[in-house]
Amino acid sequence: MSEYKGVIKIEDHCWASSWDHIYIKLVGTDGESQPKSLVYPYLSPESDFKIEVDSNNSIGKLVLIELEKNPGYLLPQNAWFPAKVELESPEGETFHFPIHRWIVNDEAHQFREATACLVFDDTHPLASQSRTEELKLRKKQYCWSIYAEGIPHCMKVDDAHALPDEVSFSFTKEWEFKLNKLHGLIELKLDGLADRKEQWRSIDAIGKVFRHKQTTLSEYVQQNWKKDSLFGYQFLNGVNPMVIRRCSVLPENFQVTDQMVFLRGGRSLAEEMQSRNIFLCDYKLLDGLKANEVNGKQQYLMAPLVLLHKTPEDQLMPIAIQLKQEPSKDNPIFCPTDSEYDWLLAKMFVRSADFQDHQLNSHLLRTHLLAEVFSVSLLRNLPMVHPLYKLLVPHTRYTLQINFLARELLISDTGIFNTITSSGGEALQKILQRATSSITYASLCIRDDIKERGLESVPHFYYRDDGFHMWDIINRFVQGVLGYYYKDDSYVQRDTELQTWVLDIFEYGFLSRPESGMPQKLNTVAELVKFVTMVIFTCSAQHAAVNSGQFDYGSWMPNTPTTLQQPPPTTKGTADKSSLLDALPDVNATVKGMAAMWLLSKQSSDSVPLGHYPEEHFFEIVPHQHMKVFKGELALLNSKINARNLGLEIPYTSLDPALLENSVAL
Incomplete structure (x- = not known):
């Protein structure tokens, strides 16, 4: 008689406990045990439930376990969320079986022993069969779907509650999200304004509404939204540091002359470009699109060009703005020397364009939609025992659930984006299609992206500085873990x-575009490490960089108008204070935009910071050592960022490791 002793540990989640009959069967290299019944154990997170499983003969090295759950007499079946099972063999060897998922039915569920294993090393017939059956089931659960032509594919699901339990919100996350969505306007004390379709009467009136929930x-x-210094600063360290690039030659459609601009230091544009002091932001992604209607009124969507100058004091200052792509007499180039309201109105059109680019390209496409592609491909193609699954899950x-809600509540025909922004409606899908057709692998790798945009030496570029540190820390962690398994x-x-995981990402995320530079296969460990670093960076750091500051920079609407409802000026000298107010979004669009940005910036109480792994998937010593080092390096970076921020007028915290989530969960 062989006896295996151990414990079942339950996940510390609401409703994770069970009063059902639980059956466990052990499967080893030399046989299997009979199912052992654990009748009415009331398995709960408060205590480990001890188990003993007997076998008439030795069953060898444990390969997997089977767990089955049936309701007791006259009792309804309830869901159960075990974390893991630990068993000690008669020979004293300990085996771990990570689970970390809901068991909701009365079917037998198999879970592999925790030691990570690549497919060509999984030679035991039972192990190989289990691996095959797991992926066969996953491919039925996680299917690809086309939400709209020309953009990354998504998971096929008709309702958020139809998502597999293992990827759904926790009870805590679900209810916090619902309450925040329900009470967003109330909490901001704006509920009385949500239905008012009139225009703002004064900037002071906006300020009075805005006094609640300020950071x-x-x-x-x-207080500073009108200043050129803050306008320029946001291209580097605001929520969209992805547009600016160094300018060495002026675009043909942006005919700025020395006579138009004032350059501190007295040199010409050509000399300043040669000295690498001139920068360009080009919103051609938005060109030629039909703007949305809001409250039954036509809105306006520009595709501006912005020229910026790095001053001798190392400030980035705007020196020229053209609001439409094609130069013409009715498309003047605005400069800081123009009248106060001409210049301010031009900057507002730029800030509104930046909002559209940020939300649809930098935020939705490049983090949310790509993270979903990475996730669905992972769940379809890699079994739980694969080291890459353990690293990336x-x-x-x-x-998957936050993206389903984004499609349902934000970008659907009735979603908020279509009711408050100039890029809603017909323009929305076209922007996403254009952005998808131009996205590249290099642009997702921050060091390659910064080099391509010529921004390596720009001073006070904290997104770059912190992003480089973050990329390198993640890269060393990935190298350490994967280098242990890929010799x-x-x-x-x-x-x-x-290889199937990577090919799925190429096909369904990048729509089989070779020009994207996205790998179709990986040939070396170095290529694998860089690719996985990109995936983790995108899902954690990059998402935080373009998400966490939304309320800070966007809740004061004049700094980030979600739409503008007057056409751009065609001549100089005609704008005044009323021109600004006439162009700004209506009251209801303003407050709904504030509420949306507040909701999208609000972490749930059960968020998991980057580098924390409450669900244990790895049990080997080496990965745990690298996790410890990873966490320590993130803590050190947190200290460095905090120390630097003490001396900054505007602290940059978007890439502070202590504030980053492991995943795209907002």
Whole structure:
């Protein structure tokens, strides 16, 4: 008689406990045990439930366990969320079986022993069969769907509650999100304004509404939004640091002359470009699109060009703005030397264009939609026992449900984006299609992206500085973990599951576009490490960089108008204070935009910071050592950022590791 002793540990979640009959069966290399009944154990997170499983003969090295759950007599079946099972063999060897998922039915569920294993090393027939059956089931659960032509594919699901339980919101996350959505306007004390379709009568009136829920940074923005210095600063360290690039030659459609601009230091544009002091922001992505209607009124969507100058004091200052792509007499180039309201109105059109680019391209496409592609491909192609699954699954948490809600509540025909923004309606899908057709692998890798945009030496570029540190820390962590399992390049080439994961991303995320530079297969360990670093960086750091500051910079609406409802000026000298007020969004569009940005910036109480792994998937010593180092390096970066921020007028916290989530969960 062989006896295996151990415990079942329950996840510390609401409703994770069970009063059902639980059955466990052990399967080893030399046989299997009979199912052992654990009748009415009331398994709860408060205590480990001890188990003993007997077998008439030795069943060898444990390969997997089967768990089955049936309701008791006259009792309804309830869901159960075990974390893991630990068992000790008669020979004293300990086996771990990570679960970390809801068991809701009375079917037998198999879970592999925790030791990570690549497909070509999984030679035992039972292990190989289990691996095949797991992926067969996953491919039925996680299917691809086309939400709209020309953009990354998404998971096929008709309702948020139809998502598999393992990827759904927790009870805590679900109710916090619902309450925040329900009470957003109330909490902001704006509920009485949500139905008012009239225009603002004064900037002071906006300020009175805005006094609730201010942050230190949002208050600073309200006080300084008219200043050129804050306008320029946001291209580097605001929520959309993805548009600016160094300018060495002026575009043919942006005919700025020395006579138009004032350059501190007295040199010409050509000399300043040669000295690498001139920068360009080009919103051609938005060109030629039909703007939305809001409250039955036509809105206006411009595709501006902005020229900026790095001054001798190392400030980035705007020196020229053209609001439409094609130069013409009715498309003047505005400069800081123009009248106060001409210049301010031109900057407002730029800030509104930046909002559209940020929300649809930098935020929705490049983090949310790509993170969903990474997640669905992972869940379809890599079994739980694969080391890459273990490494990446924490970075998929809540992504599928938050994206379903984004499609349902934000960008659907009745979603908020179509009711308050100039890029809603017909323009929305076209912007996403254009952005998808131009996205590249290099632009997702921050070091490559910054180099391509010529921004390596720009001073006070904290997104770049913190992003480089973050990328390198993640890269070292990935190298350490994956280098343990992939001993040389041949391991990468022979891993058919890995190659299918990468090919799925190329096909369904990048729509099989070779010009994107996205790998269709990986040949070396170095290529694998860079690719996985990109995935983790996108799902954690990059999402935080373009998400966390939305309320800070956008809740003061004049700094980030979600739409503008007057056409751009065609001549100089005609704008005044009333021109600004006439162009600004109506009251209801303003407050709904504030509420949306507040909701999208509000982390749930069960958020998991980057580098924290409450669900244990790895049990080998080496990955745990690298996790410890990873967490320590993130803590050190947190200290460095905090120390630097003490000396900054505007602290940059978007890439502070202590504030980052592991996944796209907001």
